[in-house]
Amino acid sequence: MTKGTPDPLILRTKEALRVAHEGRSARIAENLANIPVASRLTYKKATNGTASPRMAIKAMCMECIGWMRVEVRDCTAVCCPLYLYRPYQKKE
Numbered sequence: 524m525t526k527g528t529p530d531p532l533i534l535r536t537k538e539a540l541r542v543a544h545e546g547r548s549a550r551i552a553e554n555l556a557n558i559p560v561a562s563r564l565t566y567k568k569a570t571n572g573t574a575s576p577r578m579a580i581k582a583m584c585m586e587c588i589g590w591m592r593v594e595v596r597d598c599t600a601v602c603c604p605l606y607l608y609r610p611y612q613k614k615e
Protein backbone atom coordinates (compact mmCIF):
# COMPACT_ATOMS: atom_id res chain seq x y z
CA MET A 524 0.00 0.00 0.00
CA THR A 525 1.42 3.37 -0.98
CA LYS A 526 1.08 6.50 1.06
CA GLY A 527 -2.26 8.23 0.39
CA THR A 528 -3.89 5.06 -0.91
CA PRO A 529 -6.85 3.95 1.19
CA ASP A 530 -6.30 0.66 3.01
CA PRO A 531 -8.39 -1.94 1.11
CA LEU A 532 -9.16 -3.75 4.36
CA ILE A 533 -10.67 -0.58 5.85
CA LEU A 534 -12.66 0.02 2.65
CA ARG A 535 -13.99 -3.55 2.75
CA THR A 536 -14.93 -3.15 6.40
CA LYS A 537 -16.74 0.14 5.73
CA GLU A 538 -18.57 -1.43 2.80
CA ALA A 539 -19.53 -4.44 4.92
CA LEU A 540 -20.87 -2.10 7.61
CA ARG A 541 -22.82 -0.08 5.06
CA VAL A 542 -24.39 -3.25 3.65
CA ALA A 543 -25.14 -4.56 7.14
CA HIS A 544 -26.95 -1.35 8.06
CA GLU A 545 -28.81 -1.17 4.78
CA GLY A 546 -32.36 -2.23 5.36
CA ARG A 547 -31.79 -2.69 9.10
CA SER A 548 -35.09 -1.02 9.98
CA ALA A 549 -36.99 -3.22 7.55
CA ARG A 550 -35.35 -6.37 8.91
CA ILE A 551 -36.14 -5.33 12.49
CA ALA A 552 -39.76 -4.65 11.53
CA GLU A 553 -39.92 -8.07 9.88
CA ASN A 554 -38.51 -9.71 13.02
CA LEU A 555 -40.97 -7.83 15.21
CA ALA A 556 -43.87 -9.28 13.27
CA ASN A 557 -42.65 -12.79 14.15
CA ILE A 558 -41.95 -12.23 17.83
CA PRO A 559 -44.55 -13.06 20.49
CA VAL A 560 -46.41 -9.89 21.48
CA ALA A 561 -45.15 -10.12 25.07
CA SER A 562 -41.52 -9.80 23.91
CA ARG A 563 -41.92 -7.13 21.25
CA LEU A 564 -41.31 -4.09 23.43
CA THR A 565 -38.13 -5.60 24.85
CA TYR A 566 -36.84 -6.39 21.35
CA LYS A 567 -37.89 -3.00 20.03
CA LYS A 568 -36.10 -1.12 22.81
CA ALA A 569 -33.01 -3.30 22.49
CA THR A 570 -32.79 -2.66 18.77
CA ASN A 571 -33.46 1.07 18.92
CA GLY A 572 -30.94 1.72 21.69
CA THR A 573 -33.35 2.67 24.47
CA ALA A 574 -33.11 -0.55 26.50
CA SER A 575 -31.10 -0.92 29.67
CA PRO A 576 -28.22 -3.43 29.48
CA ARG A 577 -30.38 -5.85 31.48
CA MET A 578 -33.23 -5.50 29.00
CA ALA A 579 -30.85 -5.95 26.06
CA ILE A 580 -29.53 -9.17 27.61
CA LYS A 581 -33.11 -10.34 28.03
CA ALA A 582 -33.82 -9.60 24.38
CA MET A 583 -30.65 -11.44 23.32
CA CYS A 584 -31.41 -14.52 25.40
CA MET A 585 -35.03 -14.62 24.33
CA GLU A 586 -34.10 -14.33 20.66
CA CYS A 587 -31.30 -16.89 21.06
CA ILE A 588 -33.62 -19.51 22.50
CA GLY A 589 -36.72 -18.88 20.43
CA TRP A 590 -38.73 -16.55 22.66
CA MET A 591 -39.45 -19.14 25.35
CA ARG A 592 -38.82 -18.03 28.93
CA VAL A 593 -38.53 -21.54 30.30
CA GLU A 594 -35.81 -22.34 27.76
CA VAL A 595 -33.84 -19.28 28.82
CA ARG A 596 -34.20 -20.34 32.46
CA ASP A 597 -33.01 -23.86 31.61
CA CYS A 598 -30.28 -22.78 29.18
CA THR A 599 -27.37 -25.22 29.25
CA ALA A 600 -24.82 -23.07 27.43
CA VAL A 601 -22.82 -22.60 30.60
CA CYS A 602 -19.87 -21.06 28.74
CA CYS A 603 -21.98 -18.36 27.07
CA PRO A 604 -20.82 -14.92 28.26
CA LEU A 605 -24.43 -14.10 29.11
CA TYR A 606 -25.16 -17.32 31.02
CA LEU A 607 -24.81 -15.82 34.50
CA TYR A 608 -26.75 -12.70 33.44
CA ARG A 609 -29.64 -14.39 31.67
CA PRO A 610 -33.13 -13.61 32.94
CA TYR A 611 -35.62 -16.05 34.46
CA GLN A 612 -33.04 -18.00 36.46
CA LYS A 613 -34.26 -20.15 39.30
CA LYS A 614 -33.79 -18.56 42.71
CA GLU A 615 -31.40 -20.78 44.69
Ligand code: SF4
Nearest residue numbers: 584587598600603606
Ligand atom coordinates in the same frame (compact mmCIF):
# COMPACT_ATOMS: atom_id res chain seq x y z
S1 SF4 B 1 -27.21 -17.46 28.15
FE1 SF4 B 1 -28.21 -19.07 26.96
S2 SF4 B 1 -30.07 -18.13 26.19
FE2 SF4 B 1 -28.72 -16.45 26.83
S3 SF4 B 1 -27.61 -15.88 24.98
FE3 SF4 B 1 -26.38 -17.38 26.08
S4 SF4 B 1 -26.92 -19.33 25.14
FE4 SF4 B 1 -28.54 -17.87 24.60
